[in-house]
Amino acid sequence: MAHFEKANSVYEWLDQRLALDKLWKVLAAEYWIPKNINFLWAMGVVLMTMFTILVISGIFLLMYYKPDTKLAFDSVNYTIMQEVWFGWLWRHMHAVAASVVFLVIYIHMLTGIYYASYKRGREMIWISGMLLFVTFSAEAFSGYMLPWGQMSYWAAQVITNLFGGIPFIGDDLVIWIRGNFYVSDPTLTRFFMLHVFLLPLIIMMIIGLHFYTLRIPHVNNQDGEEIDFDAEAEKYKAGLKKEAKVIPFWPVFLSKDFFVLGVFMIFYFYLVFYHYDFAMDPINFDPANPMKTPPHIYPEWYFLWSYEVLRGFFFNVGPLSAMDMGLIAFGIANVIFFFLPWFDKNEEVAPASRRGGFFIWFWLLVVDMIILTIWGKLPPTGFNAYIGYVAAVGFLALFAALPALTARKRGLLMFVILTTIVLFIAGYLEYTKTLGNGFVIAALFVIFYALFFLSPAIVKRVGGAR
Secondary structure, eight states: OOOOOOOSSHHHHHHHHHOHHHHHIIIIITOEEESSOOGGGGHHHHHHHHHHHHHHHHHHHHTTOOOSTTTHHHIIIIIIIIISTTHHHHHHHHHHHHHHHHHHHHHHHHHHHHTTTTSTTOHHHHHHHHHHHHHHHHHHHHHHHTTOBHHHHHHHHHHHHHGGGSTTTHHHHHHHHHTSSSSOHHHHHHHHHIIIIIHHHHHHHHHHHHHHHHHTTOOOOTTOOOOOHHHHHHHHHTTOTTTOSEEEIIIIIHHHHHHHHHHHHHHHHHHHHHOTTTTOOGGGGSBOOTTOOOSSOOOOGGGHHHHHHHHOOOSOBTTBOHHHHHHHHHHHHHHGGGGHHHHOOOOOOOOGGGSHHHHHHHHHHHHHHHHHHHHHTSOSOTHHHHHHHHHHHHHHHHHHHHHHHHTTOHHHHHHHHHHHHHHHHHHHHHHTTSSOSOHHHHHHHHHHHHHHHHHHHHSOOOOOOO
């Protein structure tokens, strides 16, 4: 049994039993961060702050919200917004944070891609971060349904229908998720449980996992330099603070984070007070009506890029319907980021600006996702349908080309590019009804998807493109 001496304070009594000093050193005072970082490394603290705001504001909203299809809309738009003292503020804070948190997530994710923070032992950091993205997405979608407005109802109708595309169990799964044959009161209560209990609990657990995965390989830096953290930490503790390449998490690193957080909170509260509905559809301020379908159904802005991938295929391909093609592409788009550490065959950890081909690839990805987001909100009619198709195929093609690009397999890379161009042309011919639903385009898609799945396996890890 450990030896305990008489404590001179409450803190000392707790420290003897809980090792508070050691815990503080491990988590903060002697957790070392590279000096060579910029403000983008503060996005993690910003995300934690936004999640805290969501939890606290959600607790206050939960006091008055009614998870009942007959009462939900009024409890949000009348009780909370008009009758509860400062209820409007808590709803504004919750709704804006729900949108802003995805803006920060995308910045955080793209920063990780740009600086190759998913390599050299950091794969679990990346995977746990992507798990957070998926659970935050599920949390946001379940919350989008709760106001029981028109877009809430019809978005739930469309999204739950997607599960019907799963072979063998799809139809039964849709009924199980909804608790009925159509979106109704049991669906609302299910999503309410997910939103206020199960998903927040899972998010908190994955946040803990994400922080834990950072402990061993440590945080990446702007140059991708491999730092001996133990040696550099000894320099810092010896008083050689200028020579050391690291700083302690507390108070040095967090003081910089708090400055970035302060600037960000000005932007956040500006939206809260002046542009609360910047990301909300006016249709959702009308009560849900199963008998009146909105002319154009679409999700919140942060889902639009993957939604456009889903609906980007407007024609049948051989035995596969347009819906089947869209579901395949949608499924790939939502899991492909998990496999980025293995699709990137270049072992060098360096910013994209020092990896010529990858630099172009990165910005093509950003532009393509922006196009998908913009067109995802437009009606899929006329030439909009073809642009959505090009952007959806382009998104898949970028990941199909990545192994060849980063391993400098130029022949394979050119084959991917030419196949993609042919698919663009075939899509245009299909759009103009020149080609028809023939075997040519079906064969092209078979080749494309075979290449997509096989290219990481056939490309060897032989250094990256310059």
